[in-house]
Amino acid sequence: SGFVKNQPGRGIGIELRLYELDPDKAEDRARKRGDIILAGSLDKPHGMRECFILDPDGYCWVPSRPLPAAG
Numbered sequence: 001s002g003f004v005k006n007q008p009g010r011g012i013g014i015e016l017r018l019y020e021l022d023p024d025k026a027e028d029r030a031r032k033r034g035d036i037i038l039a040g041s042l043d044k045p046h047g048m049r050e051c052f053i054l055d056p057d058g059y060c061w062v063p064s065r066p067l068p069a070a071g
Helices: 023-033
Strands: 015-019 036-043 048-054 060-066
Touching: 023 036, 023 048, 023 060
Parallel strands: 015 060
Antiparallel strands: 036 048, 048 060
16 A cells, blocks of 8 residues: 555655755645645654655655754
8 A cells, every 4th residue: 555545656655755855845846747745845843844745656755854943
């Protein structure tokens, strides 16, 4: 089984993390291509801003950047 029930594709279940890639820009490009956005760009408690994008082949891409240090 993959990330989305009944969603075929050769990359089913594979998550590829792309550090230092702006998740907001990546999400915008993915939406324009018609990719499935599993989770939009959010600041996460582990200190990263990230989103989850499912491409037509079933691969889940996770572009992320560290959040600015609190200070």
